[in-house]
Amino acid sequence: MEQQMQHEQQRLQEVQEAIAKERFLLDGDATRLKDEVVRIRRHFWDEVRVNTDSFDDYLETIIGLRQEAQELAVNQTLHGQAAKRLRVLDRMQGRPYFGRIDFRESGSDQTAVVYIGIGTLRDDSGEDFLVYDWRAPISSVYYDYQPGEAHYQTPGGKVDGTLEKKWQYVIKNGELESVFDTGLTIGDEVLQQVLGHGPNEQMGSIVATIQQEQNQVVRHDGGKVLVVHGAAGSGKTSVAMQRIAYLLYHYRDTLTSDQILLFSPNALFAHYVANVLPELGEENMRQVTFQQYVNEHLHPELTSETPFEQLEYVYTQQQAGGYRARLQGIEWKATTSFMKRITAYLNELKAQGMVFRPIRFRGDVLITAEDIANHFYTEASFRSQSIANRLEWLAEELVKSVKQKLTGEWKADWVQEKMDLLTDEQYHKAHQTLAKRAGFTRSEAADFDMTPKALAQFIVRQQLTAVAKAIRKFAFVDTVALYRQLFEQSTADGPEEWKEICAMTLETLDRGHLFYEDATPYIYIKQHILGIDANRAIRQVVIDEAQDYSAFQFEMIKQLYPNAQLTILGDFNQAIFAHARTTEDFEGVTTLYGPEETRVYYLARSYRSTRQIVEFTRKLVPNGDQIIPFDRSGSEPQLVQVENVKDLHTQITHQVERYQAQGYTTIAIICLSAGESSAAFEAIGEACGAQLITTTSTAAEPGVVIIPSYLAKGMEYEAVIVYNASADVYSDEFHRRTFYTVCTRAMHELTLFSVGEPTHLLANNGI
Template sequence: MSKERSIREEEEKRLTEVLGIVERRLLKELSVLGERRGDVVGIRQEFWDDVSFNFSDETELGETWSSIVQQAEILAERERSHKVASTAASRLALQRDNPYFARINFKEAGDGFKESIYIGRGTIVGDDGETFYVYDWRAPVSSLFYDHEPGPASYETPSGTIEGELTLKRQFVIRRGVLKHVFDTDETIGDEILQAVLSERSDTSMKSIVATIQKEQNRIIRDEKHKLLVVQGAAGSGKTSAALQRIAYLLYRYRDTLTPDQIVLFSPNPVFKGYVSRVLPDLGEANMRQMTFQELIESRLGRRYEVEDLFSQTEALSAAEGTPEGDARETAARYKGSKHFFETVNRYLKRLEKEGVKFRLLRFRKDTIVSVEQMEEHFYGVLGHEHFGDRLAKLRRWLNVQLDQWVDSQLKEPWVQEAAELTDDEEYQRAYVELRRRGGYGEETFDDEAQISELLMKRAAENAIAPLRKAVKGFRFLDPLATYRELFRSRTLFTACAPDGRLPAGYEWMAQRAEETMDRKELDHEDATPLLYVLEALEGFRKVDGEVRHLFVDEAQDYSPFQAAFLRRRFPRARMTVLGDFNQAIYAQAEESGGFGGWTRLVPAQETEVWRLSTSYRSTEPIVNFSKRILKPEDAEGISPFHRQGEEPLLASCADGAELADRIAADAKALLETGYATIGVIAKTARECANASALVKERLGDDVPVTLVTGGSANLPRGVSILPSYLSKGIEFDAVLVWDASDARYGREQDRKLLYTVCTRALHVLHVYCLGAPSPLLAASGGSVPATDSSSAQASNEAPTAADAAPAAADAAVPTNSGALPRAAKVQSATDVPSSAEVNR
């Protein structure tokens, strides 16, 4: 018998044994799940039948309440049991499909015993409760698989370092409980597995990658020492995947003290939120809290002001591109996100401790209850010796006292008496009950009606000023907008607060812009974070999320230094993991230096670790090389593709919009028929996308699903998705069709990183179309070549290109190879790809 056959039989025997354990446990959990479901349904149906009601006296009322509470506790316990059983059954169902993906043999130093360790997405223990058949990939011993090749090896445990020798490293492809392939490897992760995973077609959501974690990613995932972890990675290098695996690892490592609610992930847009939402549940963990930065802003400012979001700002800047107004707006956006402005605002806040806070008067109809001057006098005069934070709470109490006094002063006013006379029977009854509770309507009282009348008048006055009470409770007597705006009304004030004593370039335009927009309670995106910072500083940062222990920020290069500092202040106890790529910094607010200085300044250097991931796994080697040439040589220098071959990207010019739509539609249809599931048509702006969507839908008809993805979209569907460039960040598609990468659309130096970002969204196929001359940024990426006769492609068994199917312009360009779409045979069968290793990097 050959060695390979012997190994396979050994592993198949082991797999059968493990699957038997999983199957028995799954049947047991399904039985429990059925029982618990029946219990929950039964209790809900009979809840009130099992409660004894008696309201005759206080004792019986108490017993009735106890009966209700007892029944509710029983229901809650059954619901918890049902949830536990459901989670266990789901996990076991995944393990039945693929119980493990790797095996290592490890011999501890000084110990003759050699242990075989199987690694999977979750632990599997034998029926005796002691024998480990499979170790969770997050267990300390599992790091041997990710970090070492056969030979001397060690791993860290809470009790210290374990050293020894790794004598075997083996990987498996298991699908639906069937062993497909066995690989012995001397590398960290075998290329066979990576090739299989990376060749797989994309899906509408990201998948777990535990079988293909690389050594450098594993170190990021398991880092427990640093307060700030910065991950700079090339497009497709697995930054986001590593972050999600890190969250899963932390929840496993600190499962007794850390909950998903104590972890927050900031996503670049709503589409991305939906895209990554399945990763943690696939690993048996509940999702962390996930939000966009805009959602954080809207939660605090959205009710008061009309707040522009980042995407609307990008559209506005694009529409004004090259104009004096557009240049001035871009300068303002960059400055208001800078460290200089953050320091200026901080110095301004310090100055506000002595003077300058703007207040809003409390007024009822035309009567002023408390004036702005009275608030200023009390805040800076009477309370001037108090700590700034304490003053606000005391001012709020003082304002409530002023409202109490005003209510008392109004009791004899005609409007109050009229309001009391209009009281309905229900309100009168409530007043009667309250008076009885106070001791009124007794045998010795003689002014009961007068008391009720007074009570009704007081309630009428209180009801009238209820909005003022609510405003005082919510600190609405502060005017943060006027306070912030003062920086742009007074040149003297700004220079006094600026760290260098100078006005920034474009100050006059910023001042005029503030006057125009803020009068209408409209906020430019670049003003939203500074205003929110001023608001929360005035209120004493009462909305601080002190319970959050870990903060993850994806696409961190797009956050300004001001936003980074604000998040540090908002989540003061959280350890931070920030991920990004300098080459994808596409927004005006991004730091011009092209680094993570806005983040690394927040934490001492000795508590910060910076990792760089240079290998791009997402795209084929031709696509990575094409995209690299868009960048400046010094920026592209550290990017290296994983050796996965594919067709050369196509670069073609179109005579007009009709031809462009023809080619895009033909491409999309051909790609879908070839077997690709997700096709991204990416235009520069939302306005272009709306036009592209209409044209492509008209040509494809109802047979092909075409979805226009907007800033409010939460899900990425299968089929053809048409979306603006800035919404494509963090997402990937089987094929990307770039809508008009011409000189007119991507001709400026500022467009370089945006075009690079768009092209790196493609997993397998990239077609770039231009209306007229291509962007000069594409010149080094290949450029135009003579057209290839479509018949030659068909004669060589290649499927005809979309360009072949559409009318070709005389100067149309095709890729440097045959330009054909890949044959169906080139796309690896899904049955040959390990489910445990499913990932779209």
């Protein structure tokens, strides 16, 4: 074994020298290319002779500009590629590879020795690989097979052979610490070491420990929808990041990070995963929250409740009037039944019911809403068209009508008043514009004679342009009134409290506000009426914490990104929003493109938490027996019952000190709501040296955080303290999934405090 270690250490040193050599050469190239880009930008116009006196001179100028622009673009691209490669080499320097397979292809008498890392490395000749990228086809053998018969897929077909040996390496800061010759899918010793560290190191290093079932998700290809339904801590987010990196590598000639979009649950989570792709050797993709999308597409007159404000209402306002009706409304407005009702409503609008605003000019009505409606419904040739297409036609007709009505408006008194109040600058600008329209060059403009009539008509056209622009943007369509109308109509297919739901919705709309459960249906109606602004450039959409999305939201994402493949990740045991509390799986997602275009994977093994924590948390949910703990031992979760809030704060402060003494650097005190978090922070924040995490937080420094339950989703901490797991706080069965989510954030330690009697949700745990 000692001889083997010496051989491996020597080989590691040779690879590091090759990396250093390539870095040195590439660094010089990158510096030269950067200097060249700066030089071209600085002297761009010095290199081009601008002359437009004749057509030939103009053509020569255009050719010169194009040549300079092309040279700049080429150098920028080369510099970008060199800089990206340098970033990969920088990461490889301290850990060039993490695995090795000895693979003999069928029919060959030679065994290929394949070292696997986060990037590719060749020798000086450029012909032999010193390290293979983990995403290369042959690397899949490392993740999928034990020694024996194996195969991998290439663009040219399947390659059969024999996996003779599989090795794993623990290399830190350029030093070889250990080598494992393992027949396991992934050596548990390596996985134990990775999972034994903090969350940031785990997220960055997990590529070395991809399991077989995770590898199938990462390399899945084909179909429109990939669903990953996994237990808490099963590595769904890590696998999603690896999948993106794999796709960027596999389709590197046709796919870029700008064509990938990740829907994150909140800004804190987005920051948490921001460095994962760069760690895997790729540029970051775009990230957005669904609430950001909602805010961008609401009517300017409307504001919307956020999903977190909705949760605060659900968690804290049980005694408020109309609470039961509001909960029913939240659930109903997220269902496919309500979406079908809206679809029927949109079909009805083709025949009647469209609501329009009058078109005004300087406060006076030019075209009444009634006239617009008559025009919309009486044009026989457009009755079979979609509402959006009919509105396109109607808008142009209305613009023509407005122009006709304003033919003599230049004679109006207000126009003369405007002319009299023009500044010299405004007058000169009008003169230049009219001269240009009349065919005068800039040097000839002084000879143009601008008549008062021409100036008056110019002023009217300026005002008319703004009106025409608003018409072409369908400002005459009252989408808010159309959404109101849906709740003013009686319907028999609503829930029990439908009348009260309608009244609450209308009262909120009267204040120019939308409940969060109304935001998506409103935008859905608005887009189907005014037209869907689809983004066809996006090729991959990843939706994390997808159990919190409604049927409306999935349908909208499908319509917004028609060319994209969807990767949907979630766990319905963590479905904390009211609309999803009775949903068990992603069966409804298969309707997006059909079962034949949808593939579902289930990741049952939990790697985040110790075996003791997983065994504790899986008793909190009905189907918890399906969750398989990874065999990493730790302390049993503890329940501490206290008599009052003062004792609670004293005990939590002491527990934080104990965790810090044990060396834990990420400790979370998780509360149910933002209100409870604020109260906890005021009481113990200073004593614990804690940060308060709110919906506006975009990052959290290592240390102690006080955080509400819904912002902790997707996060992980070395030690977790449940602030108050009492029967008063987690009082309802509705809280079960939230409570499970809170407890499953813990990697190594979990302590629950309870003021008085603990929640009934712990009944199965015997503590």
